[in-house]
Amino acid sequence: MEPLVFEYPRCALRDASQALAGALPPLRLAAALAWPAARRADRVSVSRNGIEARSLAGRHSIAWDDVAAVRRARTTWGRVTVHVIGRSGSQIEIAETLPGFSELAALLRRPGSNWQPERLHAALATSV
Numbered sequence: 001m002e003p004l005v006f007e008y009p010r011c012a013l014r015d016a017s018q019a020l021a022g023a024l025p026p027l028r029l030a031a032a033l034a035w036p037a038a039r040r041a042d043r044v045s046v047s048r049n050g051i052e053a054r055s056l057a058g059r060h061s062i063a064w065d066d067v068a069a070v071r072r073a074r075t076t077w078g079r080v081t082v083h084v085i086g087r088s089g090s091q092i093e094i095a096e097t098l099p100g101f102s103e104l105a106a107l108l109r110r111p112g113s114n115w116q117p118e119r120l121h122a123a124l125a126t127s128v
Contacts, residue, residue: 003047006100014042021056029060040081040095044104051084051108053092062086070108082108 021027041053046081050063062084068104080096085103094101 003045004104005043005045006094006098006104007043008097008099017056018042018054021058029057037095038087040093041098044092044094044098046104046107051092053094055093060092062090062092072105072109080105084108 010032021031022127037056039055039057041055043054045052049092050061050066052061054060066086066088067084068087069083071083073081073083075081082094082101084092084094094104096102098104
């Protein structure tokens with residue numbers, strides 16, 4: 001089964017930022033430390049193995065067996081986010097502006113058995 005992918009529409013500025021950060025890895029670290037929004041995912045992929053996200057700060061993945069918690073939070077400006085937190089302390093932050101966020105957040109906050117892509121696909125098909 002193909003992974004489910006949630007991402008923003010193509011944007012020349014976002015693509016250029018990702019390319020620049022890829023060419024200059026220290027820029028990713030600086031962005032992550034200095035700008036909280038750089039840590040929010042602009043692309044999230046949910047597969048049989050786990051969840052993977054790309055942000056300006058880099059790529060992060062967490063296997064389903066390693067998920068310690070899924071929490072809802074708010075940014076400084078009041079926007080809703082969901083944090084998928086790994087047992088190692090790694091985390092993926094997903095902002096409410098990501099297309100499909102409501103469905104993705106609802107699915108991630110269910111018990112682990114619903115994280116299987118087949119169930120996610122079925123749940124999305126019935127929620128739309």
